[in-house]
Amino acid sequence: MAGELINIGCASNDSFSQHLGVMIYSLLSNCSCPQKIKVFLMDGGISDENKKKLNSIISKFKAQIVYIKPDQKYLKGLKAYRHISIETYYRFYLVDNMKSEKILYIDADLVVLGDIKQLYDTKFEDNILFAVKDPGGSNERKKVLGIPLEKHYFNAGVILINCKKWKKENISKKAIDYIKTYPEKIQYADQDGLNAILVDKWKELTPKWNTITRLFYFKYLKVIRPPNYENDNLSEITKAPNIIHYAGFIKPWYFLDPSPYKSIYWKYLKETPWKDYKYPDRNISGGLKRMKYYLKIVKGKLF
Numbered sequence: 001m002a003g004e005l006i007n008i009g010c011a012s013n014d015s016f017s018q019h020l021g022v023m024i025y026s027l028l029s030n031c032s033c034p035q036k037i038k039v040f041l042m043d044g045g046i047s048d049e050n051k052k053k054l055n056s057i058i059s060k061f062k063a064q065i066v067y068i069k070p071d072q073k074y075l076k077g078l079k080a081y082r083h084i085s086i087e088t089y090y091r092f093y094l095v096d097n098m099k100s101e102k103i104l105y106i107d108a109d110l111v112v113l114g115d116i117k118q119l120y121d122t123k124f125e126d127n128i129l130f131a132v133k134d135p136g137g138s139n140e141r142k143k144v145l146g147i148p149l150e151k152h153y154f155n156a157g158v159i160l161i162n163c164k165k166w167k168k169e170n171i172s173k174k175a176i177d178y179i180k181t182y183p184e185k186i187q188y189a190d191q192d193g194l195n196a197i198l199v200d201k202w203k204e205l206t207p208k209w210n211t212i213t214r215l216f217y218f219k220y221l222k223v224i225r226p227p228n229y230e231n232d233n234l235s236e237i238t239k240a241p242n243i244i245h246y247a248g249f250i251k252p253w254y255f256l257d258p259s260p261y262k263s264i265y266w267k268y269l270k271e272t273p274w275k276d277y278k279y280p281d282r283n284i285s286g287g288l289k290r291m292k293y294y295l296k297i298v299k300g301k302l303f
């Protein structure tokens with residue numbers, strides 16, 4: 001319908017604002033109607049300087065942005081896991097307070113190459129959300145969370161939400177209760193909670209709308225198939241993604257990280273007010289620091 005807005009939900013703390021800026025810039029510059037985009041940003045302490053930079057991107061495309069400061073008591077009893085920050089839970093607060101029927105919630109560690117309007121226009125049936133299956137959702141994870149092995153586990157980095165149904169079925173409360181009741185089962189924060197309670201209530205989008213960079217490695221290892229992708233043509237999916245998601249601990253903004261599609265992040269970064277960013281690990285002390293981080297992961301301290 002004419003005049004209808006495209007609601008985009010996201011969250012960031014101050015240290016992630018550059019990546020959020022890259023995501024928003026790529027989303028707006030590849031959208032057929034950027035002036036219809038309204039960003040609902042869950043503000044985890046973004047500085048005025050970074051807000052100014054974000055606002056300059058928004059006004060360049062005549063889009064809109066609102067900064068939402070969630071009540072801190074909302075995070076009580078919840079914790080960050082591995083490389084996933086506490087801001088991940090803000091989505092619950094946002095959806096519960098949305099007046100519109102629909103929102104597309106997306107992570108800040110990704111680049112949008114397709115026209116987001118196409119994804120936003122996906123029609124709901126009886127489902128609460130649309131998502132893409134996760135190549136990290138192992139059978140082990142499914143067993144722990146009580147998901148039948150023949151069903152898929154989804155990635156929460158790109159989810160199209162029917163807010164009306166979500167609120168009616170109390171999804172935020174159910175997911176948070178699950179996470180708090182079974183802390184020993186949780187490895188991927190809210191994503192695990194949502195998968196556990198939404199079995200049969202979500203529908204699958206083509207992986208092109210959330211192409212997780214991990215898939216690129218498997219493309220060359222024909223014998224090993226990632227979970228949930230046993231029957232997919234990985235070359236086809238990774239050839240022309242609509243969204244590249246730099247999920248996991250390997251990130252394109254580090255010099256040492258072997259991140260697939262790294263140059264695309266940098267291409268969009270150069271268009272933003274953060275264009276002067278330099279790799280923090282392209283010198284000895286920064287490099288050592290990054291290597292220490294890898295070691296921690298290898299030792300299992302972040303897993």
Ligand SMILES: [Mn+2]
Nearest residue numbers: 107109157247
């Ligand atoms: Mn992510």
